[in-house]
Amino acid sequence: MxxxxxxxxxxxxxxxxxxxxxxxxxxxxxxxxxxxxxxxxxxxxxxxxxxxxxxxxxxxxxxxxxxxxxxxxxxxxxxxxxxxxxxxxxxxxxxxxxxxxxxxxxxxxxxxxxxxxxxxxxxxxxxxxxxxxxxxxxxxxxxxxxxxxxxxxxxFNHPGFVEPMTEGVLRSLAELPEEVREGAHLVFTTHSIPVAAADTSGPAEGHGDGGAYVRQHLDVARLIAEAVREETGTDRPWKLVYQSRSGAPHVPWLEPDVCDHLEELHGAGAPAAVMVPIGFVSDHMEVLYDLDTEARVKAEELGLPVRRSATVGxxxxxxxxxxxxxxxxxxxxSGRRVTRCALGALGASHDLCPVGCCPARTPKPAAAGTDSPYA
CATH class of the missing domain: 3.40.50.1400 (Rossmann fold)
Structure with a gap:
């Protein structure tokens, strides 16, 4: 036992x-x-x-x-x-x-x-x-x-979240035709959100210029790209892009869109790409439709070989x-000694969301934070 x-x-x-x-x-x-x-x-x-x-x-x-x-x-x-x-x-x-x-x-x-x-x-x-x-x-x-x-x-930066995604990228690279594998780009994807929501994500002292949302995704993308380079010996170009935009068209959302980026890669002569959905825990509808359906169709129209790596699931x-x-x-x-496990440059995140963290447009009570009415 x-x-x-x-x-x-x-x-x-x-x-x-x-x-x-x-x-x-x-x-x-x-x-x-x-x-x-x-x-x-x-x-x-x-x-x-x-x-x-x-x-x-x-x-x-x-x-x-x-x-x-x-x-x-x-x-x-x-x-x-x-x-x-x-x-x-x-x-x-x-x-x-x-x-x-x-x-x-x-x-x-x-x-x-x-x-x-x-x-x-x-x-x-x-x-x-x-x-x-x-x-x-x-x-x-x-x-x-x-x-x-x-x-x-x-x-986002716990090894148990990052390492399975890294292995997924390596598997997807191995599935690409050998003649395009070496030059394949990495396309890290996550859910687009309004720019204003991104800028106010995370604790208030870090607001602006994409906030914690963009910083955290970029840190994970770097971790995976570096791990893939160490494993394959190839330093691959990579970019964080966005998908699954919704809402009014006049409201600015995070860009570029994944399909627009695939067009840009094709126009620049990239031989292939691996789409890496780092923003999603599992292969749910945004992955199944926006990547496996829409983005794959776009890649086929362009004649750009692509693979989509697995989420953690x-x-x-x-x-x-x-x-x-x-x-x-x-x-x-319990007041016992704590060892916090985290990869990358940002370190372990906070246990309690502070006041002003990821604010709502219309303030509402929120549990499990320093401002919780249910402490």
């Missing part, structure tokens, strides 16, 4: 994700949840949902989260970490509020949260914290005893990284 690991004071882990439809009839209701309060007509949502309908109305994200749950539970059991793992979504079943209600009924009093977003931004961090606060408010209104909820730090090293983050936070909360 493995030696028991101590997660005290925590008694549960919550996997908190975005959610997605699992059938055609769920697509529009799901998009209504995602866009609630924006006044978008149902007919427009049907148009937006076309990429889901191409895949029978099924987003892969829920199945990928089920696989990650299994990987986490397996890793915890194999390493003697007695910590039950629950799952809740922001926008589709199983809903976050229902899961927190279940956890409270099970007697869970100190909960750690793993969000399926590795980087700092409003949509990737604070919005999850706002939803946690909203769910806790519902439970409070129902007269239930509220658990304390803490969010694990950003894990349920890789055992990622599950081990989550265990490491759990034990790190438990040690910090």
């Amino acid at each position: 493995p030696e028991a690991l101590d997660a005290t004071p925590y008694d549960a882990l919550l996997l908190l994700s975005f959610g997605g439809p699992e059938g055609p009839d769920e697509v529009v209701p799901f998009l209504e949840n995602v866009t609630r309060g924006r006044g978008i007509p149902k007919e427009r949502l049907k148009e937006v949902g076309q990429h889901y309908f191409l895949f029978d109305g099924i987003s892969p994200i829920n199945d990928q989260n089920r696989t990650l749950l299994d990987a986490l539970r397996k890793d915890f059991a194999e390493h003697g970490l007695d910590l039950p793992v629950y799952w809740g979504n922001r926008n589709w079943a199983p809903y976050l509020t229902d899961t927190l209600r279940e956890m409270a009924a099970d007697g869970r009093r100190r909960i750690l949260v793993l969000a399926t977003s590795a980087y700092a931004s409003y949509s990737g961090c604070r919005q999850y914290r706002e939803d946690l606060a909203g769910a806790l408010a519902v439970l409070e209104g129902e007269g239930l005893g509220l658990p304390r909820v803490d969010k694990l730090r950003h894990y 349920s890789d055992p090293r990622f599950a081990a990284a989550v265990r490491d983050l759990v034990l790190e936070r438990a040690a910090a909360e």
Whole structure:
């Protein structure tokens, strides 16, 4: 039997994700949840949902989260970490509020949260914290005893997140035709967000010029590019680009778009490219449609050989990284010695989001931060 690991004071882990439809009839209701309060007509949502309908109305994200749950539970059991793992979504079943209600009924009093977003931004961090606060408010209104909820730090530069992606790039390079492999460029992709949201991502003292969101992605891209160079002996050109833009066309979003960059590479004579989706934990719809469908079609039109490397998904090293983050936070909360594991130039991220971190356009209560109403 493995030696028991101590997660005290925590008694549960919550996997908190975005959610997605699992059938055609769920697509529009799901998009209504995602866009609630924006006044978008149902007919427009049907148009937006076309990429889901191409895949029978099924987003892969829920199945990928089920696989990650299994990987986490397996890793915890194999390493003697007695910590039950629950799952809740922001926008589709199983809903976050229902899961927190279940956890409270099970007697869970100190909960750690793993969000399926590795980087700092409003949509990737604070919005999850706002939803946690909203769910806790519902439970409070129902007269239930509220658990304390803490969010694990950003894990973009943890070795268990970076190393599987590096191996994915090496595999994708090996899949390219030999005659173009040596000159292949690396195209690191992440979700585009409004420039204003990027500039205010992370703690206030670092706001401006892309904020923490861009800095963190660039640091991961450098780490992977350097590791690939060391492994292959080739120093490959690389660039951070963006995908999955939405919203009003007059609002500036982060650029360049991945398809525009592929055109630029082709025009400059690049022989091939590997698209590396560093901004995504798993191969969900933005990867499946925006890269595997749209970007691949663009590359085929250009005659540019491309491959798309794998996301981390349920890789055992990622599950081990989550265990490491759990034990790190438990040690910090208990006053024990803490060793924080992080690669690159930025170091380990903060445990508690400070005031002014990734602010909302309209201020809302947010749990699991220094400004939390549920300390």
